[in-house]
Amino acid sequence: MRRRVPLVWKNLTHHRQRLLIAVCGVGFAVVLMFTEIGFRNALFDSTVKIFRDLDADVIVASKAYYSLISQETFSRRRIEQARGCPGVGGVFPLYVEMFGAAWKNPDHVAIPIRVLACDPADPVFSNPGIRQCIAALSQPDTAIVDRQSKPKYGFPDAPTELLGLRGAELCSRSVRVVGSFAMGCDFMIDGTVIVSSASLAGYRPLRAWGKDPLSVVDLGIVQVVKGADVRKVIEDLRRILPPDVSIDSKEAFVAREIRFWNDSTPVGYVFFLGVVIGFLVGVVICYQIIYADISDHMAEFATLKAMGYRNRYFIGFILGEALYLSVLSFVPGLLISAAIYQGLARVTGLLMLLTVPRAALVFSLTLAMCTFSGALAMRKVLAADPADLF
Amino acid sequence: MKTPLAWHNLLHSKMRTATAVAGVTFAVVLIFMQTGFLGMAAQTSGMIYDALDFDLVVRSRQYRRLSDAATIARSRLYTVASTRGVASVAAVHVAPGQWRNPVTGRKRMILTIGVQPGSRVFKLAEIQHKADLLETPEFVLIDRKSRAEFGPANGVRFGNGDLGAESEVARRTVRIVGTFSLGAGFESDGAILLDERGFLRIHPERTSQEASLGLIKLSGDAQAESVTARLQSALPPDVQVLARADVLGFERNLWVREMPVGIMFQFGVAVALIVGTAIVYQVLSSDVANHMGEYATLKAIGYGSGYLCSVVLQQAIALALLGFLPGLAIAEALYCVTERMTNLPISMNAGRIVLVLTLSLVMCIVSGLAAVRKVRRADPADLF
Numbered sequence: 001m002r003r004r005v006p007l008v009w010k011n012l013t014h015h016r017q018r019l020l021i022a023v024c025g026v027g028f029a030v031v032l033m034f035t036e037i038g039f040r041n042a043l044f045d046s047t048v049k050i051f052r053d054l055d056a057d058v059i060v061a062s063k064a065y066y067s068l069i070s071q072e073t074f075s076r077r078r079i080e081q082a083r084g085c086p087g088v089g090g091v092f093p094l095y096v097e098m099f100g101a102a103w104k105n106p107d108h109v110a111i112p113i114r115v116l117a118c119d120p121a122d123p124v125f126s127n128p129g130i131r132q133c134i135a136a137l138s139q140p141d142t143a144i145v146d147r148q149s150k151p152k153y154g155f156p157d158a159p160t161e162l163l164g165l166r167g168a169e170l171c172s173r174s175v176r177v178v179g180s181f182a183m184g185c186d187f188m189i190d191g192t193v194i195v196s197s198a199s200l201a202g203y204r205p206l207r208a209w210g211k212d213p214l215s216v217v218d219l220g221i222v223q224v225v226k227g228a229d230v231r232k233v234i235e236d237l238r239r240i241l242p243p244d245v246s247i248d249s250k251e252a253f254v255a256r257e258i259r260f261w262n263d264s265t266p267v268g269y270v271f272f273l274g275v276v277i278g279f280l281v282g283v284v285i286c287y288q289i290i291y292a293d294i295s296d297h298m299a300e301f302a303t304l305k306a307m308g309y310r311n312r313y314f315i316g317f318i319l320g321e322a323l324y325l326s327v328l329s330f331v332p333g334l335l336i337s338a339a340i341y342q343g344l345a346r347v348t349g350l351l352m353l354l355t356v357p358r359a360a361l362v363f364s365l366t367l368a369m370c371t372f373s374g375a376l377a378m379r380k381v382l383a384a385d386p387a388d389l390f
Numbered sequence: 391m392k393t394p395l396a397w398h399n400l401l402h403s404k405m406r407t408a409t410a411v412a413g414v415t416f417a418v419v420l421i422f423m424q425t426g427f428l429g430m431a432a433q434t435s436g437m438i439y440d441a442l443d444f445d446l447v448v449r450s451r452q453y454r455r456l457s458d459a460a461t462i463a464r465s466r467l468y469t470v471a472s473t474r475g476v477a478s479v480a481a482v483h484v485a486p487g488q489w490r491n492p493v494t495g496r497k498r499m500i501l502t503i504g505v506q507p508g509s510r511v512f513k514l515a516e517i518q519h520k521a522d523l524l525e526t527p528e529f530v531l532i533d534r535k536s537r538a539e540f541g542p543a544n545g546v547r548f549g550n551g552d553l554g555a556e557s558e559v560a561r562r563t564v565r566i567v568g569t570f571s572l573g574a575g576f577e578s579d580g581a582i583l584l585d586e587r588g589f590l591r592i593h594p595e596r597t598s599q600e601a602s603l604g605l606i607k608l609s610g611d612a613q614a615e616s617v618t619a620r621l622q623s624a625l626p627p628d629v630q631v632l633a634r635a636d637v638l639g640f641e642r643n644l645w646v647r648e649m650p651v652g653i654m655f656q657f658g659v660a661v662a663l664i665v666g667t668a669i670v671y672q673v674l675s676s677d678v679a680n681h682m683g684e685y686a687t688l689k690a691i692g693y694g695s696g697y698l699c700s701v702v703l704q705q706a707i708a709l710a711l712l713g714f715l716p717g718l719a720i721a722e723a724l725y726c727v728t729e730r731m732t733n734l735p736i737s738m739n740a741g742r743i744v745l746v747l748t749l750s751l752v753m754c755i756v757s758g759l760a761a762v763r764k765v766r767r768a769d770p771a772d773l774f
Contacts, residue, residue, distance in 0.1 A: 018679070025672040028665045032420075035661045039654045064497050070488065072497070099458060099486075110452050187650050206595065264498075264539045266576060266732035267651055270427055273728060274658060277423055284416040285669050291409050292676035344657060348650040 008320035011297060018296075022289045023329045026366065029282035030333025031340070033362050036278035038341055038352055040271035043261055046186035046351040048254045050116075053127035053183060054094070056250045057230050058237065060220030063244050067260040069188060071098055073208075073216035074245045082220060085236050087228035092122035095200055096218040100207065103193065105154035106167035113153065114192045115170070117200035124221050130194065133179025137196040143170060144179035149191025150349055155180075170195070171203040185349035187267060220245075279365060286366075287373035290322065294377040298384060306386035318378045322370035330363050396704035399681060406680065407709075413673040414713025414750065415720065417666035421746050422721035422738075424662040426728070428646065428655040430736045434575030435645035436638040438501075441572055442482070443513040444605035445614060447632050448621065455644055457486045457501055457577055461600040462629050470604055473620055475612030480509040481601035483589045486578065490558035491541030498539055501578035502559060504589025511605050517570040517583070527588035529567040530559070536580030537733050559592045574733050576651050606631075663749070670750070671757035674706055678761035690770030698765045706758030710750045717750075718743065 012019050050068070051059075060082060062072035082091045095117040104110035118124045120137040133144050145155055145162065155177075156162050165177045170193065183192050195203065201213045208216045224233045230249055237247045248256070262268040294301075301314065341352040400407045438456055439447075448470055450460035470479045483504035488497045505511055505521060512518040520531055532540070532548050542548040543555060548569050555566045559582070572581055590596055608617055614633050621631045632640065646652040678685075685698050718738075725736045 018676075021672055021675055025668055028668040032661060032665045035657070039658065042650075042654070064488075066496060066498070069499060070497060072488070102452065112454060112458055185650070209594065264537065266574070266579065266734050269731045270430075270728070271654075273423070273724070273731075274427070277420060277724075281416045281420050281665065281669070284412055285665075285672065288409055288413045288669070288673060288676070291406075292680070295406060295680065296676075340657075340661075344654070348653050350650055 008317055008324060011300075012321065012324055018293075019328075022293065022325060023332070025285050025289045026325055026329035026370065027333040027336070029285040029369070030330055030362060030366055031336050032278045033275075033282050033365060034333065034337035034354075035340060036271070036274040037358060037362065038337070038344070038354075040268075040275055041358065042344070042348070042350040042352050043187060043267060043271055044258045045353050046184055047188075047261055048257050049184055049186070049351055050192075051250055051254050051257070053125055053130065054219075054221055054250065055123055055126035055223065056221040057224045058222035058234055058247060059250055059253045060091070060222060060237070060241070060245050060247050061218070061253070063246050065246060067257055068096065069098060071096075071218070073218055074220075076215050076217050078241055078245050079217060079220050081241055082222060082237055085233065085240050087224050087233040087236065089223045089225040089228075090123070090221075091223075092118060092124050092221045093197070093214070093217040094118050094124055094219040094221055095197055095207075095214070097200070097204060097207070098189070100204060101171050103153055103191070104169040104172075105165070108152070108154045110169070110172070111152060111190070113149070113170075114189045115200065115203070116192060116194045117197045118194075118221075119198075120196050122221075123223070127181055127183065129181030130183075133181065134194065136178035137194065137199070139176075139178065140196075141174060141199055141202065142176045142178040143193045143195045143199070144181060145177055145194075146183045146192040147180045148182050148184045148349055150185060153191050155191075173203055175199075175203075184351050187261075187350075190349070222247075279369075282365070283369045283373065286325075286369040287376060290318075290325070290370060290373045291377040293321070294318070294374075294381060298381070301381045302384045302386045305384060311382050314381050315378065318374035318381075319371060322374040323367065326363070326367045326370045330366055333366075334359060334362075396701045396708060399684070399701070399705060400708055403680075406677075407712075410673045410677055410709055411712045411716070413669050414709055414754070415717040417669040417753070418714050418717025418746060418750055419720050419724070420662045421659075421666050421749065422717065422742070423724060424655065424658040425742055425746070426721070426725055426736050426738075428652070428659050429739075429742065430728075430732075430734050431576060431645045431649075431652045431655055432642050433737075434573065434577075434734055435641040437573045437575055438503075438581070439634075439637055439641060441514055441517065442511055442605060443607070444480075444511070445608045445634060446606040446618060446621070447634075447637050448479070448604040448606060448625070448629050449602070449632070451628055451630050453630070455577060455641070456484055459484050459602040461596070461602055462604065464599045464601055466625055466629050467601060467604045469624055470606060470621060473617065473624055475608055475617040475620065477607045477609040477612075479607075480511045480605045481506055481586070482511060482603045482605055483586065483593070483596065484602040485589075485593055485596070487559045487582075487592055488561075489540055489580065489582070491539065492552075492555050492557040493541040493543070493545075496539075496541075498580075499578065500536070500540065500559070501581040502584060502589060502592060503581060504584045504586050506586050514570075517572070520568045520570055521583065523567045524583070524585040524588065527585060527591045528563060528565050529585065529588065530564045531568045531570050531583040532566050533572045533574070533581040533583075534569045535571060535573045535733060537574065540580045562592050564588070564592070573735065576645060576649070576734070579733060666749070667753050667757075670710075670753040671760065673709065674702075674754060674757040675761040675764075677705065677709075678702060678758075678764055682764065685765050686770045695766045699759075699762050702758050702762045702765060703755060706754040707751065710754035714747055714750050717746075 062074040064072040079091050079093050097115040101115045102110040103113040120134050168175050207213045345352040450462045452460035467479050486499050487502040489500035490497050534548050543551040552566050618631050728736050
């Protein structure tokens with residue numbers, strides 16, 4: 001077999017500096033897309049992180065619930081009623097105080113904090129850090145705190161110092177820190193602590209308007225028995241429980257929360273627009289680069305044409321160039337983006353996840369942009385007349 | 391007259407110039423949008439305070455933001471009222487509440503504001519005038535700029551068609567008796583105004599012995615600084631006294647620098663500037679590279695490097711201006727779309743236009759100068 005000249009590669013590497021500029025250009029387009037997509041996902045990922053940390057197959061919430069910020073509660077009786085449903089392994093109440101509670105460290109002012117409460121014996125959480133230390137909450141007036149809460153709460157970084165924290169108050173009552181976990185902030189919440197439901201009744205005695213504070217529940221965590229069909233259990237629960245609660249799978253709750261933020265808050269729209277603009281700008285940069293590159297080599301293309309190369313060869317050439325350029329630019333773009341994600345996560349306390357599917361999405365967008373731009377610029381080569389050259 | 395070479399250069403290959411202009415245009419749009427988002431956070435931050443008429447504010451030291459204002463004891467306001475230099479002090483209650491969409495029955499968080507009957511707390515005559523309609527605790531006024539999810543009768547925004555409509559806040563029936571125009575923000579996307587009794591009715595956890603804010607008006611000759619100092623020494627440390635400018639500055643700082651939304655927008659601006667510069671450099675350096683043959687020829691004819699540099703710079707400036715104008719138009723259109731979709735104000739202002747124009751000129755000139763080094767080195771002998 002005759003070895004062919006790797007013309008695409010030679011062409012790209014002929015002018016080192018020009019290649020560098022092109023890689024920078026496409027690389028920046030990659031960074032731009034990653035950043036905009038990252039902002040949008042940070043909004044969603046951080047908000048639903050709490051659901052990811054729950055060990056639930058099915059969740060029960062008030063009928064009026066539309067998002068965690070709705071703070072709608074339902075009667076604790078529904079929890080007992082749900083326990084009787086076939087296929088249900090366990091149902092546990094989870095109390096969520098989104099805005100009503102404040103945390104105070106000795107030398108700080110009191111700052112609102114999210115409080116989650118459950119019975120320490122109930123396996124409500126799947127987050128390993130919470131599982132590890134939740135048993136310590138069986139002592140009265142104790143809390144475990146989220147290490148990733150904003151620095152303004154004054155939680156010491158070192159776990160030993162955190163455990164030795166003296167004089168902290170939750171809702172103006174003394175509280176002792178007995179452990180820590182990692183959960184993170186979101187757009188509404190700057191920090192989280194977990195207490196036992198018995199302690200919550202002391203910290204928030206009026207949460208049920210004078211009735212037993214634990215008689216109203218925010219979320220019911222349902223675990224189905226091994227081998228049971230989750231969809232069947234949901235249907236049964238919907239039939240058994242009165243219509244003042246809504247019952248759905250954990251994934252459906254996650255989707256509902258994301259839909260709320262995406263569809264009916266300004267933040268969701270703004271970040272969506274950011275992603276679209278990021279992509280459009282990316283396309284324009286890629287087009288500009290590939291178009292300029294092809295124009296510069298017009299003489300060479302015309303010569304190749306005069307030598308008898310077919311149009312098919314040039315199409316393959318452009319696709320190859322687009323592929324090389326995408327790969328060469330994607331790698332540095334990805335590294336820069338990863339650094340930006342880390343920086344942003346540190347500053348905002350939000351979850352900035354760089355997952356393989358997201359990276360794959362940006363890569364395929366880059367490849368598509370380069371190929372598309374190449375195809376547009378290609379028309380010029382196909383129309384090139386060798387006779388013009390000489 | 392000399393041949394306008396830079397201009398001819400641009401006109402010669404129209405397609406290539408169009409691509410370059412498109413590159414600059416998109417860089418401009420990118421920067422406009424990101425600065426616009428940041429501006430939106432800054433602009434909406436103090437919108438409600440803007441509508442209130444006050445010189446100083448007294449509020450809890452635990453104040454975080456308007457929807458999370460904490461409360462102060464009402465007795466603090468009596469102390470304030472008896473301080474020299476204070477003409478009047480009005481209590482205002484603010485808290486989020488669950489609004490029931492009258493059409494679909496779905497609930498949504500709305501900002502509820504309660505004012506004392508007869509108090510003059512609003513700057514806008516419309517709100518002040520309509521506040522007199524709040525005769526009974528069930529009556530509410532709703533912000534016309536509230537999002538459509540709150541359920542206006544015509545499905546778009548609240549207006550005269552909603553007068554008399556019944557709804558619920560925190561499971562208590564309320565009746566819309568009027569609308570006003572205040573404006574939404576990232577904090578809350580709707581607001582209702584109630585009489586103090588109405589506010590306490592939908593917030594049973596609050597009492598008339600507390601307030602969220604005390605709005606202070608100074609008597610004609612009083613100095614804001616000296617009254618603030620007097621108030622601070624007269625009041626216990628659980629409250630703080632802030633001048634109007636400090637209150638607005640606090641909200642602005644909160645939404646631009648501290649809330650995650652603001653930090654993200656700032657980051658967006660930074661990335662847009664870097665990416666914008668990279669695009670423009672890319673555009674100009676490839677433009678210069680394309681004309682290297684012509685430049686070398688000019689040098690061979692005897693033109694100096696200075697002349698060639700000026701040609702490149704003229705081209706850079708022309709590209710900057712040609713790219714800027716459509717960029718401005720596209721950004722303006724996108725602003726309109728954003729305003730419609732988010733219900734938040736995002737507007738072009740002279741400062742931003744000057745900023746982006748200067749930036750694009752600077753980017754083009756710097757990139758042009760970087761590219762010009764190549765022209766200086768252009769050797770006519772290489773050409774032939």
